Amino acid sequence: MTASRPDRRQTASHWRRPREDVICCVDSVSDIYKMKHIRTYLSHLSESISVQEAARDIDAVQTILDGKRDLGFITITTQKLIDPRESISALGLAINNGLNLIPLRGRKEGVAFVIWKEDAEAAQKLAQFAESKGGYLRDDTPEEAQFIGRALNYNEDEIAQYVNRNYGK
Numbered sequence: 001m002t003a004s005r006p007d008r009r010q011t012a013s014h015w016r017r018p019r020e021d022v023i024c025c026v027d028s029v030s031d032i033y034k035m036k037h038i039r040t041y042l043s044h045l046s047e048s049i050s051v052q053e054a055a056r057d058i059d060a061v062q063t064i065l066d067g068k069r070d071l072g073f074i075t076i077t078t079q080k081l082i083d084p085r086e087s088i089s090a091l092g093l094a095i096n097n098g099l100n101l102i103p104l105r106g107r108k109e110g111v112a113f114v115i116w117k118e119d120a121e122a123a124q125k126l127a128q129f130a131e132s133k134g135g136y137l138r139d140d141t142p143e144e145a146q147f148i149g150r151a152l153n154y155n156e157d158e159i160a161q162y163v164n165r166n167y168g169k
Helices: 008-016 029-046 057-065 085-096 120-132 142-151 156-167
Strands: 071-076 100-104 111-116
Touching: 057 071, 057 085, 057 111, 071 085, 071 120, 085 100, 085 111, 100 120, 111 120, 120 142, 142 156
Parallel strands: none
Antiparallel strands: 071 111, 100 111
16 A cells, blocks of 8 residues: 555645744745845854964955855064055955945054955944054953954864963963
């Protein structure tokens, strides 16, 4: 005895009927496409990156564009030992790809930016922290180091190693 296969019309009407236990109702193929990409974007953000992946300003911007994290920090300095061209290119890459910027006040040399894609609130918190430190992401306590590392979505292991190395905890 084989199970009877439902008529296609019955199956199609079943899928069109909204279910009460489902929060989101899919009406079209484009909705499915959008949901797939939202899930992919969120899964990337739940991952963390290595500090080495964002060691240079251009890499910091690229990790945001690749969806690996939502916030970044770049610095354009006027110090004579550092060539600002790469940082300016990173800033241009961010602007050309529609990323948002918060210029930071208070730096003695050059300018810094918090760059973000989606989370304006987290970007604002990081910008306020940096401005409280004179426009730098400088930590003076283990808690501040953890805040910076988590805000920039660095690996928890690398954050812990940094805290242990610098604060002995």
